[in-house]
Amino acid sequence: xxxxxxxxLNETGLHARPASVFVNTAAKFKSDLKLQKGEKQANAxxxxxxxxxxxxKGTEITITAQGPDEEEAVSKLAELINAGFNE
Amino acid sequence: MIYNxxxxxxxxxxxRIHLYKNQQIAVDEGEIxxxxxxxxxxxxxxxxxxSRSQLEELKKKVSSELDESKAMIFDAHMMMLEDPEFxxxxxxxxKLDKLNAAYAVKRASDxxxxxxxxxxxxxxxxxxxDIKDVSSRLIKNITGASADGLKNIDSPVIIVAHDLTPSxxxxxxxSLVLGFATDIGGGTSHTAIMAKSMGIPAVLGLGDISxxxxxxxxxxxxxxxxKVIVNPEAELVRExxxxxxxxxxxxxxxxxxAYLPAKTLDGxxxxxxxxxxxPGDIDDVKAWGGDGVGLFRTEFLYMNRDSLxxxxxxxxxxxxxxxxxxxxxxxxxxxxxxxxxxxxxxxxPEEMNPFMGWRAIRICLERKDIFKTQLRAILRxxxxxxxxxxxxxISGVGEVREAKAVLEEAKSELSMEKxxxxxxxxxxxxxxxxxxxxxxxxxxxxxxxxxxxxxDLCQYSLAVDRMNPxxxxxxxxxxxxxxxxxKNVIDxxxxxxxxxxxxxxxxxxxxxAIILLGLGLDEFSMSAASIPVxxxxxxxxxYEKAQEVACRxxxxxxxxxxxxxxxxxxxxxxxxxI
Numbered sequence: 001x002x003x004x005x006x007x008x009l010n011e012t013g014l015h016a017r018p019a020s021v022f023v024n025t026a027a028k029f030k031s032d033l034k035l036q037k038g039e040k041q042a043n044a045x046x047x048x049x050x051x052x053x054x055x056x057k058g059t060e061i062t063i064t065a066q067g068p069d070e071e072e073a074v075s076k077l078a079e080l081i082n083a084g085f086n087e
Numbered sequence: 088m089i090y091n092x093x094x095x096x097x098x099x100x101x102x103r104i105h106l107y108k109n110q111q112i113a114v115d116e117g118e119i120x121x122x123x124x125x126x127x128x129x130x131x132x133x134x135x136x137x138s139r140s141q142l143e144e145l146k147k148k149v150s151s152e153l154d155e156s157k158a159m160i161f162d163a164h165m166m167m168l169e170d171p172e173f174x175x176x177x178x179x180x181x182k183l184d185k186l187n188a189a190y191a192v193k194r195a196s197d198x199x200x201x202x203x204x205x206x207x208x209x210x211x212x213x214x215x216x217d218i219k220d221v222s223s224r225l226i227k228n229i230t231g232a233s234a235d236g237l238k239n240i241d242s243p244v245i246i247v248a249h250d251l252t253p254s255x256x257x258x259x260x261x262s263l264v265l266g267f268a269t270d271i272g273g274g275t276s277h278t279a280i281m282a283k284s285m286g287i288p289a290v291l292g293l294g295d296i297s298x299x300x301x302x303x304x305x306x307x308x309x310x311x312x313x314k315v316i317v318n319p320e321a322e323l324v325r326e327x328x329x330x331x332x333x334x335x336x337x338x339x340x341x342x343x344x345a346y347l348p349a350k351t352l353d354g355x356x357x358x359x360x361x362x363x364x365x366p367g368d369i370d371d372v373k374a375w376g377g378d379g380v381g382l383f384r385t386e387f388l389y390m391n392r393d394s395l396x397x398x399x400x401x402x403x404x405x406x407x408x409x410x411x412x413x414x415x416x417x418x419x420x421x422x423x424x425x426x427x428x429x430x431x432x433x434x435x436p437e438e439m440n441p442f443m444g445w446r447a448i449r450i451c452l453e454r455k456d457i458f459k460t461q462l463r464a465i466l467r468x469x470x471x472x473x474x475x476x477x478x479x480x481i482s483g484v485g486e487v488r489e490a491k492a493v494l495e496e497a498k499s500e501l502s503m504e505k506x507x508x509x510x511x512x513x514x515x516x517x518x519x520x521x522x523x524x525x526x527x528x529x530x531x532x533x534x535x536x537x538x539x540x541x542x543d544l545c546q547y548s549l550a551v552d553r554m555n556p557x558x559x560x561x562x563x564x565x566x567x568x569x570x571x572x573x574k575n576v577i578d579x580x581x582x583x584x585x586x587x588x589x590x591x592x593x594x595x596x597x598x599x600a601i602i603l604l605g606l607g608l609d610e611f612s613m614s615a616a617s618i619p620v621x622x623x624x625x626x627x628x629x630y631e632k633a634q635e636v637a638c639r640x641x642x643x644x645x646x647x648x649x650x651x652x653x654x655x656x657x658x659x660x661x662x663x664x665i
Contacts, residue, residue, distance in 0.1 A: 016210060016431045017393025020166065046172035051214060052202050087394060 031067025345376030381612020409472025447480035541591025605637025
């Protein structure tokens with residue numbers, strides 16, 4: 001299992017295009033991917049669940065991956081978040 | 088039975104009702120047996136794969152008939168259809184709660200819709216509507232109810248519905264639809280835009296008409312007056328059939344003369360142009376004989392996407408418009424967002440009173456980065472044709488000076504970068520706030536032209552929300568108060584040697600044309616389909632006579648008197664009008 005904390009930096013947050021990009025990227029991996037905001041947890045491969053978390057700019061989130069490609073999955077998603085989804 | 092609503096698209100049509108009940112799908116809530124769970128799971132899989140291929144087909148159809156950006160909505164639908172949490176919740180309801188597949192979909196959909204609707208955010212509310220749309224498609228595919236109720240139309244009909252979604256209208260056979268009548272919606276709703284682009288009448292905001300009428304009833308819809316008549320007396324039907332025939336004949340006549348210049352009997356030449364949302368609309372403007380584009384609404388470039396359009400993307404669109412018009416003028420209005428038009432990625436705050444809030448030039452002067460990107464794109468396009476720039480929502484001369492300062496910055500940047508643009512590009516403003524109309528003489532010193540935006544000018548001057556059916560009848564562009572404001576603007580512009588156009592709904596109205604001509608209006612810009620009628624009126628009256636009419640109209644007491652006087656003038660002059 002691999003788990004890492006992030007702060008969302010881009011203006012839109014995990015919303016609109018960044019949310020679709022995030023989910024579409026997560027869906028490419030075999031591992032289970034979870035997204036946690038405070039007490040709430042969501043399947044990172046579900047657009048509805050991710051949107052429902054309402055993650056705005058400045059929110060702290062934790063990504064947890066478990067499975068054969070967990071390392072790669074977390075680092076790929078980290079790349080997106082740290083690049084601010086190229087906004 | 089007569090119902091009054093809001094005009095969504097002009098014209099008259101009559102025919103049988105095709106009653107379309109899309110939102111209220113009855114789902115059987117009965118439990119299933121343990122054994123039949125497998126069958127229900129199969130039905131679900133089958134429903135998903137049918138829905139997927141329908142969405143793919145719709146996406147193709149819409150991108151070829153309309154454009155790419157309007158097709159993007161179906162990508163979002165497809166993503167929801169494949170959402171693992173959504174589908175898993177449905178499967179579990181079938182297996183554990185023993186729900187039938189259709190009811191299980193409804194429960195999962197209701198859950199997400201309620202979660203999304205609780206979040207105060209325009210983007211999330213739109214997504215809630217998407218969940219409803221895609222779930223109802225899935226349910227119909229599971230129950231075997233016709234998923235595309237509008238696809239199966241095989242004779243000419245008028246569609247009556249509570250509301251119409253992009254899924255609904257994308258699938259219909261355009262040649263068999265005579266008009267739309269819906270319970271909700273206003274002039275900027277999806278249904279209105281669709282009807283206008285199809286050139287058919289639509290009456291919206293009719294309350295609960297979809298509950299009151301029956302499939303197959305006879306209906307007359309008058310999109311010009313915003314009313315519909317259901318099951319009229321035989322006599323009324325004959326009357327309207329004549330009207331429709333006359334309407335068609337007149338249209339044909341007007342269309343034949345639309346290519347001639349708008350020259351009055353005594354030789355005054357006017358410009359009659361079209362309003363567009365994308366360069367693709369220019370075909371219509373040309374086909375109806377337009378002399379140019381009096382309003383290019385650039386909002387559409389910013390809508391239905393997830394991030395701001397780049398300078399390059401915008402430049403491509405503006406250049407396309409300039410080139411397509413082959414030297415005829417195109418007035419490009421800078422971003423008019425806010426009010427009822429939101430951009431999900433800009434996160435504009437919810438406002439109590441959005442029409443008086445943070446919108447248009449007010450946003451641009453604060454977000455100069457967005458503004459300058461657009462101005463650079465427009466300036467670059469000015470090297471390819473006859474481009475004019477127009478600022479919306481100006482309330483006084485201070486904003487004009489500030490906006491022009493940003494324009495100057497954009498110009499000097501381009502000069503430094505050695506990028507071509509028209510250094511003498513004309514700059515004007517929309518006159519749509521009463522204070523700008525009152526101080527037109529001051530503003531005239533700073534600009535090259537005015538364009539009167541009557542929709543907002545009337546809304547602000549008369550304090551009437553046009554989308555509110557309760558007060559919509561108070562929305563009267565021929566109100567003497569509005570006529571006086573218009574006169575003030577035109578007179579001020581002519582004193583300073585600049586021209587005044589008009590790009591609001593009033594410019595395309597046959598009842599207003601002679602009065603506006605008489606007040607001295609130089610350019611009339613309207614939805615393309617209205618061009619032939621207005622041109623024909625202007626060609627059949629003298630400027631001198633129109634001045635007399637305008638003088639007299641200004642002295643009348645009420646909007647009703649002005650309207651009556653205007654109609655009787657048209658009759659007296661033997662001018663055909665619609």
